[in-house]
Amino acid sequence: MSGEAGEALLSVRNLRVAFGSPQHPLLAVDGVDFDVGPGEVLGIAGESGSGKSVTLRSILRLIHAPGRVSGQVLWRGRDLLALPEEELRRVRGGEIGVIFQEPMTALNPVLSVGLQIRENLKEHTRLDAAGRRKRAIELMDHVGIPAAQSRLEDYPHQFSGGMRQRAMIAIALASNPQLLLADEPTTALDVTIQDQILKLILRLRSEMNMSVILVTHDLGVIAQTCDRLAVMYAGRLAETGPVAALFRQPRHAYTLGLLNSVPRAGQLRQPLASIPGQPPLLSRLPRGCAFAPRCGFVLSACREAPPPLVEVAPDHRSACLAHQAVAKA
Amino acid sequence: MSLTLTSGIAAAFGNGRRRHMPLLVGGAIMALFLLFSLIPGTFAPYDPLAFNYMHLSEAPSLAHPFGTDNFGRDMLSRVIWASRIDIQIAIFCTIFPLVFGTIVGALTGFYGGWLDAVFGRLVDLVVTFPFLVIVIAIVAVLGPGLFNMYIAVSSVGWVFYAQLMRSGVQVQKQSDYAAAAHVLGYGEARIIFRHLLPNAITPIIVYWMTDMALAILLGSSLGYLGLGAQPPTAEWGVIIADGKNFMSTAWWISVFPGIAIILAGVGFSLVGDGIADIFRRRH
Numbered sequence: 030m031s032g033e034a035g036e037a038l039l040s041v042r043n044l045r046v047a048f049g050s051p052q053h054p055l056l057a058v059d060g061v062d063f064d065v066g067p068g069e070v071l072g073i074a075g076e077s078g079s080g081k082s083v084t085l086r087s088i089l090r091l092i093h094a095p096g097r098v099s100g101q102v103l104w105r106g107r108d109l110l111a112l113p114e115e116e117l118r119r120v121r122g123g124e125i126g127v128i129f130q131e132p133m134t135a136l137n138p139v140l141s142v143g144l145q146i147r148e149n150l151k152e153h154t155r156l157d158a159a160g161r162r163k164r165a166i167e168l169m170d171h172v173g174i175p176a177a178q179s180r181l182e183d184y185p186h187q188f189s190g191g192m193r194q195r196a197m198i199a200i201a202l203a204s205n206p207q208l209l210l211a212d213e214p215t216t217a218l219d220v221t222i223q224d225q226i227l228k229l230i231l232r233l234r235s236e237m238n239m240s241v242i243l244v245t246h247d248l249g250v251i252a253q254t255c256d257r258l259a260v261m262y263a264g265r266l267a268e269t270g271p272v273a274a275l276f277r278q279p280r281h282a283y284t285l286g287l288l289n290s291v292p293r294a295g296q297l298r299q300p301l302a303s304i305p306g307q308p309p310l311l312s313r314l315p316r317g318c319a320f321a322p323r324c325g326f327v328l329s330a331c332r333e334a335p336p337p338l339v340e341v342a343p344d345h346r347s348a349c350l351a352h353q354a355v356a357k358a
Numbered sequence: 359m360s361l362t363l364t365s366g367i368a369a370a371f372g373n374g375r376r377r378h379m380p381l382l383v384g385g386a387i388m389a390l391f392l393l394f395s396l397i398p399g400t401f402a403p404y405d406p407l408a409f410n411y412m413h414l415s416e417a418p419s420l421a422h423p424f425g426t427d428n429f430g431r432d433m434l435s436r437v438i439w440a441s442r443i444d445i446q447i448a449i450f451c452t453i454f455p456l457v458f459g460t461i462v463g464a465l466t467g468f469y470g471g472w473l474d475a476v477f478g479r480l481v482d483l484v485v486t487f488p489f490l491v492i493v494i495a496i497v498a499v500l501g502p503g504l505f506n507m508y509i510a511v512s513s514v515g516w517v518f519y520a521q522l523m524r525s526g527v528q529v530q531k532q533s534d535y536a537a538a539a540h541v542l543g544y545g546e547a548r549i550i551f552r553h554l555l556p557n558a559i560t561p562i563i564v565y566w567m568t569d570m571a572l573a574i575l576l577g578s579s580l581g582y583l584g585l586g587a588q589p590p591t592a593e594w595g596v597i598i599a600d601g602k603n604f605m606s607t608a609w610w611i612s613v614f615p616g617i618a619i620i621l622a623g624v625g626f627s628l629v630g631d632g633i634a635d636i637f638r639r640r641h
Contacts, residue, residue, distance in 0.1 A: 091537060118543040120543070121542060123543055127541040129534050134535060135534035136535055137538075137557070148542075152542065197538075
């Protein structure tokens with residue numbers, strides 16, 4: 030599951046998303062590259078405003094004017110950013126499914142849940158009305174909605190938060206997508222429900238042999254679910270690599286700071302380390318590494334130019350000039 | 359049997375909270391006028407157009423509960439038959455604005471851009487004129503009569519529906535479920551009419567009810583001015599106009615159709631209020 034060239038299902042190359050005027054563009058995403066292999070779960074982590082959600086949304090061209098997207102999003106050999114609208118529509122929902130953060134608002138309140146599932150089946154499959162109904166019940170059953178048959182005509186407001194998220198997953202999965210984009214799917218849910226939903230996503234991943242991109246700011250969620258991780262900071266990739274390696278030995282000062290700020294069970298009670306300062310404003314990014322002003326490992330070269338993303342170990346890349354010092358810390 | 363009926367009524371009136379009271383009362387009034395307009399012959403005791411020179415301008419009595427007019431026509435029958443015309447006015451003056459305005463508003467709200475700019479200016483142009491003045495001007499050009507009145511009101515009235523729908527769709531299209539429909543690969547027509555429109559339709563329905571009440575008033579006003587329904591057709595505004603010369607001697611000619619207009623207006627408004635209330639509760 031290296032996800033490197035050739036076997037990748039989705040390859041994002043030099044993705045840039047700019048807002049604001051062309052004279053003073055604000056780069057929400059600046060030169061992001063990553064790959065997702067078949068059946069792989071990629072986590073994208075970062076603070077609010079780091080560009081993780083914008084990255085996810087730009088994959089399916091959900092960034093509207095005045096936002097400008099450039100680069101390449103190669104989906105099974107086709108560049109989604111250059112695809113005609115008609116063909117893109119077949120990819121959306123048909124080959125790539127999306128679930129959103131807020132199950133309260135991402136379901137249409139005036140249409141029944143069963144109807145919303147059937148609608149996706151109507152758009153992307155050749156099933157007839159009876160077949161769609163049968164499949165909708167199957168799907169609801171599959172995502173763990175009890176008494177699926179009798180809940181088919183229920184409206185979103187009659188579902189609890191966790192059940193709504195399950196319903197949304199059922200809608201997204203109706204047409205057997207090969208890739209699921211999940212934008213903070215558990216942030217709005219209770220911790221116990223979070224766990225159930227994540228396990229559900231993992232189960233469906235292996236049953237349907239689907240890849241997943243999971244955007245979250247919760248490192249616990251990443252540790253529990255992802256194969257690989259991409260850490261973003263101020264619109265750029267800070268570090269990417271296998272989750273186990275990255276958690277064991279982070280090679281970017283920011284990742285190290287993030288990991289140190291997470292409480293760990295089973296250890297002596299210690300004060301939590303936090304990263305001093307605030308993430309920079311996109312309108313006032315430093316010339317060099319965006320993390321330099323908050324970094325304990327900062328070198329003078331860090332302030333000159335943004336450090337390139339370089340391979341520091343097999344399949345493990347970091348954009349940190351001090352990665353060796355970080356590794357020893 | 360009677361027990362279920364009473365509990366049903368008790369439930370409908372909502373355990374003392376009277377939550378659906380306006381809707382029930384308004385609905386009853388609307389149903390009454392609908393019945394009058396569908397089968398007026400069943401309710402009207404006399405022919406509304408038949409003269410009776412034996413009973414000219416008679417005050418209300420058991421034989422003629424609403425009295426008779428200066429031709430001896432039974433006022434109760436005329437008021438009942440007139441509801442057929444006025445309900446027709448309420449529907450025909452609003453149905454085109456409802457459908458056309460809703461569609462235009464949904465499209466301009468969704469697409470924005472030059473489409474929105476063009477219709478926006480058109481809307482501005484129409485709202486700058488006082489409604490009644492522009493309607494009277496159009497009728498004056500086309501000539502008086504019910505059909506021309508429908509054309510005049512329809513060509514102006516859709517603007518208000520379009521404005522309502524436009525703002526509703528603009529709000530709804532920002533919602534997450536709209537984005538979700540987008541990433542499910544649905545076409546724009548489906549997103550607009552299946553997903554956004556039903557979520558923005560509530561104020562339209564409420565406005566429609568009020569608009570029907572206003573249409574009856576407008577129809578009566580134009581009838582009174584001689585620009586709407588033409589005599590001898592029984593229409594509330596026309597009857598009031600006929601009766602105005604006899605206000606001091608035969609007040610009942612003008613007063614009863616006036617009460618009918620008020621009652622119909624109140625009925626439609628109550629239904630509108632009730633619907634709005636139910637939707638408010640749901641959200």
